[in-house]
Amino acid sequence: MKKAAALVLAVLMSTLAVTVHAEETLNGAGATFPAPVYSAWAYEYNKVTGTKLNYQSIGSGGGIRQITERTVDFGASDAPLASEKLAKDNLLQFPAVIGGVVLVVNVPGIKAGELKLDSDAVCKIYLGEIKTWNDAKIKSMNPKASLPASDITVVHRSDGSGTTAIFTDYLSGICPAWKEKVGSGTAVSWPAGIGGKGNEGVANYVKQQSNSIGYVEFAYAKQNNMAYTLLKNAAGIFVAPSFASFEDAAATGDFDPKKDFYLWLNNAKGKKSWPIAGATFILLAKDKKDSNMKTVKFYDWAFKNGANKAKELIYVPLPKSLQDKIRTYWKANGIL
């Protein structure tokens, strides 16, 4: 009995210790895509300030619900929320880091950066209208490449994801037929192709199946040395996916604090801009002043000190001009 009592006491004391500690903890939940970079920032931030970040990567939908119910200090979502929705739930929103989506192919004889595609071709491939690699449209953009007469295997995500949301928003923006037939969202009703679970699933199918095309996060394509394609951007120029082309997209993107930064970075107007990108966002509860202060301090620190760490993990840090806009937005809303 004494042993049991001692055990109970020990458990009670350890929970007590946790609650005492909890004062220095920042709780966040949401998108899985930025979780690695948030964790890396949090590790450094903890060393500097002693504040711990407890980030649960439960998905954007979960992040939005948790902050709406005020169970966390901040929520994170890959898709921006419109101002009306933010106003309804009394939320604030700002971007934290940029992610890009690239197309990868597995066509015999085609190396990374060799295949050029324009938005119309991408749309028709994903609609299932362009069925073979030697289609006249693809050939006209790639006169020198030897393209096989084989059927194109289209690969998409089978799980709901922010990557899909960015990619389908891109297709909806450039292609009226896509907008009408399919639309955009974290999961859509795909007209063609097979689904892979997660970036690793899509990457694996593309690697395994000859004559396939898929879309994955930039980091994934880079780390796995996949054969990415060049894309024609809004300015009509073929660009390669790189830090420079994503940063250019972020810098030319019209993030408007008045709209709570609601913006998909797709089809940015810059000459060097990569056309498929999106910011991942942080959501704050307007009524929770103290936890907002904690969250904003963390992101302010991360914007100032975390750029290199982000690049190491192949995320695109926010450009200076956008950081300043966000700081002004914080001040305008009574934080910082």
Add this chain to the structure above:
Amino acid sequence: MATSNKKNVLDLSFSLITAVASLSIIFIIVGIFWILVRESAPAIHKFGFIDFLISTEWNPVKELFGAAANISGTFMTTALALLFAVPTAIGIAIFVTEVAPNFLKGPVGIAIELLAAIPSIIYGMWGLFTLAPIMSRHIEPFLQKTLGKLPVLEVLFRGTPLGIDILTASVILAIMIIPFTASIARDSFNLTPAVVKESAYALGATQWEVVKNIVLPYSKLGVFGGIVLSLGRALGETMAVAFVLGNNHKIATSFLDAAATITVTLANEFTEADSDIYLSSLYYLALVLFVMSFIALAIAKLMLIRAERKYSR
């Protein structure tokens, strides 16, 4: 007096603890059912009952949802997996109990139990990186060349062999449920009284005759119980299947089509379900699975009870 009092208190608290533990099971099941119904209420209200079950539409953008494709995917993978697994598992059990020399019984038995201990995510990764390429390059083209040439069966093997399909998922499921069926079948085979078996051998029966006429009839119930357990696991298995089924919300007509099961859809889409009706429809799917599993297990239990009665007579 004092000791008996203490004993009474101990007895009473012991029965109380067991009662609370058992009742909490009922409470949890009712609680889960209630939550599922409550959360799926908006979807039930919007899509109705029959319409939801027969609609093949699954379109998060237009917010139209139906369960038919998921239900058919669940049935197809489960049925095919049982088809692969049950004969194999019974064969394994017969081998281990009747055929194998003693020095092999231990290792094979342990290997089967280890198979059951592998987490399903590992089966999923293995399926995606190892089994799927083998299926798409060798097994599926072979099936298309052989079974795919037969007049009626041909329909089941149409399409491009991509390795991400019902067939691959069912093979993985089968491997996962074999240990359950096999170890329960083995235990029931072992329960066959040695005297009866020995009498049969004494009468000149062959090994096959002993298995067919003595062991199998004697252990029918146990084997059936094992199959029911595997059915339950196959219905609910998620992660292993999620990697190799493609999550395609269409009713598959070929074994080489990508499909979706209820659990795969839940696992794939729950985290990023952004609209309320989308989330509610996922809860509705879960409710459908809950009821389906309940019915399947209830039917199995009824059959077991019936068989038991018949048997004891």
